[in-house]
Amino acid sequence: MTIGQARLAAALAADGYLDDGRLRDAFEAVPRHLFLPDRVWLDDSTVGTGYAQVNRGSDPDRWWAAAYSDVSVVTQIDDGAHEPLDDHWITPTSSAxxxxxxxxxxxxxxxxxxxxxxxxxxxxxxxxxxxxxxxxxxxxxxxxxxxxxxxxxxxxxxxxxxxxxxxxxxxxxxxxxxxxxxxxxxxxxxxxxxxxxxxxxxxxxxxxxxxxxxxxxxxxxxxxxxxxxxxxxxxxxxxxxxxxxxxHRARLAEMFTDEAWEEARHQDLDGRPAFLDDDDARFAVGLRLPAVHYWEQPGTGHWLCGDDSWALIDDNVVHQWGPRALFGEASAASAWWEGVGRPRVHDFxxxxxxxxxxxxxxxxxxxxxxxxxx
Structure with a gap:
C-alpha cells in the first residue's frame, strides 16, 4: 500500500464514506494511480479549454496529487477524437x-x-x-x-x-x-x-x-x-x-435566429419561479418536463429549450418563441413543487x-x- 492510498482511505473514512470496513480495505488495497494514463485532464476554469492537461512526465507532483486526491480525473476528452486547441472548450468523455x-x-x-x-x-x-x-x-x-x-x-x-x-x-x-x-x-x-x-x-x-x-x-x-x-x-x-x-443536446443553435427573435413573445417577469434558483425545484421540474433543457449562461440569462421552442429569462423579461410556452410550463411545474411542500430529491x-x-x-x-x- 502506497502512502497515497493510505492517506486517501483515511481521508474518506474521516468524512464518513468508508464506514464499512471491507470498503476501506478495498480502497487501501487498490492503487488508483495504476488506473490513470500518463496524460490526464483536471477541472480548471482558468484555462481556455476548461480543463488543465497534466502529464506525469512533465508535472509528476500534480499528477500524483490528483491520483490520490478526492477529485475526478478525466482520462479521455471528446471521445478521443482530437487534440484540444488552446481556445477549444473540451468535453470529458471518460474519467476516474x-x-x-x-x-x-x-x-x-x-x-x-x-x-x-x-x-x-x-x-x-x-x-x-x-x-x-x-x-x-x-x-x-x-x-x-x-x-x-x-x-x-x-x-x-x-x-x-x-x-x-x-x-x-x-x-x-x-x-x-x-x-x-x-x-x-x-x-x-x-x-x-x-x-x-x-x-x-x-x-x-x-x-x-x-x-x-x-x-x-x-x-x-x-x-x-x-x-x-x-x-x-x-x-x-x-x-x-x-x-x-x-x-442530449439542445437545438437552440438551429432555432435561435434573427427571425425567431423578431417573432418571439416578450413579457415582463411577474415573480421569480423557484426552479431558477433551487436545485430541488429544478430536479422536480425536470421530472415533470423531461425533454426540456435548462441552463444558465452568465451575461445572457436562463435558457429553456425543447424540440421546437425556446425561452430566455433575461433579468426581468421573458422572451419565448415556438408553439410551446416553455417558461409558462416550467413555472407551472415549479409552482406545483412548491404546492406539494417543496420536496427534496429523495422524496421522489x-x-x-x-x-x-x-x-x-x-x-x-x-x-x-x-x-x-x-
Whole structure:
C-alpha cells in the first residue's frame, strides 16, 4: 500500500464514506494511480479549454496529487477524437470518478461476497477492481463501449492482478451472456434506464444508476427488481458523464435566429419561479418536463429549450418563441413543487416496467405519479 492510498482511505473514512470496513480495505488495497494514463485532464476554469492537461512526465507532483486526491480525473476528452486547441472548450468523455462518489455508490449497492455484479461503464477500471475486492473477481462483469478505454482498463486491471470480465459493448444492452446479476451498477448517467438491465437482474436484485434529465444533470436512483419491474427512490445526487447513446443536446443553435427573435413573445417577469434558483425545484421540474433543457449562461440569462421552442429569462423579461410556452410550463411545474411542500430529491421515486418509466412522489402506492415517457 502506497502512502497515497493510505492517506486517501483515511481521508474518506474521516468524512464518513468508508464506514464499512471491507470498503476501506478495498480502497487501501487498490492503487488508483495504476488506473490513470500518463496524460490526464483536471477541472480548471482558468484555462481556455476548461480543463488543465497534466502529464506525469512533465508535472509528476500534480499528477500524483490528483491520483490520490478526492477529485475526478478525466482520462479521455471528446471521445478521443482530437487534440484540444488552446481556445477549444473540451468535453470529458471518460474519467476516474471522484473517490468519495465511488465509495458512496458502492455503499448504496450493499455488496456482499459471491454476488454477481454488472458494471455499466468500465472507464479506468478502478471501480471494477474495488468491486472485485468486495464480491470476488469471478463475479464481476464490466461493460465499456469505447474500445480504447476498454483496452486501457483491461491492461490496468491485469497490472494489479485483477481478472474481472471486461466486455467491449454498448452497456444499454447489458451483458446477457453473463446474466443474471444480483447487482447492476452504472458509472454513467442515464436519462432512461434500458429495460434489458431490468431483465438481467434477479428478483430482489438492485440497480444503482446516476440519473439526469435535460433540465437537471444530477441524481441517483436505487431500484429493486420485483415482478419484471424495477422501482425505488432517488437518493444522494451525483453527477456523471451521460451514457453515450443517451447524450442530449439542445437545438437552440438551429432555432435561435434573427427571425425567431423578431417573432418571439416578450413579457415582463411577474415573480421569480423557484426552479431558477433551487436545485430541488429544478430536479422536480425536470421530472415533470423531461425533454426540456435548462441552463444558465452568465451575461445572457436562463435558457429553456425543447424540440421546437425556446425561452430566455433575461433579468426581468421573458422572451419565448415556438408553439410551446416553455417558461409558462416550467413555472407551472415549479409552482406545483412548491404546492406539494417543496420536496427534496429523495422524496421522489421511479418505476421502470416493460411499458416505460413512471415518476412518483411520496408513497408509490398513494402519492401522485406520472409517466416520463414510454
Amino acid at each position: 470518478s471522484r473517490p468519495s462518489v465511488v465509495a458512496l455508490m458502492l455503499a448504496v449497492a450493499d455488496l456482499h461476497p459471491g454476488q454477481r455484479v454488472l458494471e455499466i461503464g468500465t472507464g479506468s477500471g478502478f471501480n471494477a477492481a474495488l468491486l472485485a475486492r468486495l464480491v470476488g473477481e469471478a463475479h464481476v462483469t464490466s461493460v465499456e463501449i469505447d474500445p480504447r478505454v476498454s483496452a486501457h482498463a483491461r491492461a490496468s486491471l491485469a497490472a494489479v492482478g485483477c481478472h474481472v470480465c471486461v466486455v467491449c459493448a454498448d452497456g444499454e444492452g447489458g451483458v446477457p451472456a453473463r446474466a443474471p446479476y444480483e447487482r447492476v451498477l452504472a458509472t454513467v448517467s442515464m436519462l432512461r434506464l434500458p429495460y434489458p438491465l431490468v431483465e438481467q437482474t434477479v428478483e430482489g436484485g438492485l440497480i444503482i444508476a446516476p440519473w439526469e434529465t435535460a433540465m437537471c444533470p444530477h441524481g441517483m436512483v436505487r431500484l429493486t427488481v420485483h415482478d419484471r419491474q424495477a422501482s425505488g427512490r432517488f437518493c444522494t445526487p451525483v453527477t456523471f458523464m451521460t451514457m453515450r447513446g443517451q447524450r 421515486g421511479l418505476t421502470v416496467s416493460p411499458d416505460g418509466h413512471t415518476a412518483w412522489l411520496g408513497a408509490r402506492e398513494s402519492g401522485p405519479s406520472w409517466p416520463l415517457f414510454g
